[in-house]
Amino acid sequence: QPALIQPASVSGSPGQSITISCTGTSSDVGYYNYVSWYQQHPDKAPKLIIYDVYNRPSGVSNRFSGSKSGNTASLAISGLQTEDEADYYCSSFTSTTTLVFGGGTKLTVL
Amino acid sequence: QVHLVESGGGVVQPGRSLRLSCAASGFTFNTHGFHWVRQAPHKGLEWVALIWHDGSKTNYADSVKGRFTISRDDSRNTLYLQMNSLRVEDTAVYYCGRDLSYGAGSDWGQGTLVTVSP
Numbered sequence: 001q002p003a004l005i006q007p008a009s010v011s012g013s014p015g016q017s018i019t020i021s022c023t024g025t026s027s028d029v030g031y032y033n034y035v036s037w038y039q040q041h042p043d044k045a046p047k048l049i050i051y052d053v054y055n056r057p058s059g060v061s062n063r064f065s066g067s068k069s070g071n072t073a074s075l076a077i078s079g080l081q082t083e084d085e086a087d088y089y090c091s092s093f094t095s096t097t098t099l100v101f102g103g104g105t106k107l108t109v110l
Numbered sequence: 111q112v113h114l115v116e117s118g119g120g121v122v123q124p125g126r127s128l129r130l131s132c133a134a135s136g137f138t139f140n141t142h143g144f145h146w147v148r149q150a151p152h153k154g155l156e157w158v159a160l161i162w163h164d165g166s167k168t169n170y171a172d173s174v175k176g177r178f179t180i181s182r183d184d185s186r187n188t189l190y191l192q193m194n195s196l197r198v199e200d201t202a203v204y205y206c207g208r209d210l211s212y213g214a215g216s217d218w219g220q221g222t223l224v225t226v227s228p
Binding site: 032034097099104 | 116145147154155156157160167169171172181210212213214215216218219220221
């Protein structure tokens with residue numbers, strides 16, 4: 001079982017906004033501000049879109065934003081586009097210097 | 111630009127060993143930590159191992175601890191994953207990733223497929 005809990009699927013229409021949650025514990029998500037989010041298209045390598053809870057790597061659209069409250073992190077995507085349809089994974093550095101992932105969320109853009 | 115290329119995957123019987131390599135270019139190798147992450151067919155991402163930028167620290171997922179070893183050769187700009195006592199459940203695409211900040215993999219290779227089958 002994945003250590004971090006994500007919804008299996010979310011959906012939205014083009015132009016709308018969605019949020020994906022990622023729930024962990026006080027030993028991972030709640031311990032550090034080292035939560036990352038990845039986007040993965042079919043048969044492609046993951047792409048980092050958010051790191052350290054809030055930060056976007058260079059080149060990532062500002063339609064993607066991250067936040068955290070307690071043991072739950074969230075990824076928000078505004079102005080949905082068809083190319084946003086993908087799997088999204090959260091990950092967190094832990095108190096024991098390991099890394100844990102969520103089970104992934106499939107985003108469908110209707 | 112940053113380039114990571116994994117190699118060494120293949121088909122192997124349970125109990126055997128395999129060594130994966132990840133050749134890096136386009137950045138200063140010895141200033142970065144690295145991760146191995148795997149993805150079983152039609153499954154999610156699973157973290158496997160990490161190594162610090164100076165090689166001083168390594169850590170492993172419980173599922174591979176004692177069987178897999180991550181290492182690096184800074185003179186060759188190459189990351190390795192030695193996998194021993196392989197199990198059917200180790201079947202996956204293995205990706206190497208460059209660490210940006212405490213577990214954030216900013217760059218990834220294309221992956222190499224490991225199939226463990228009797």
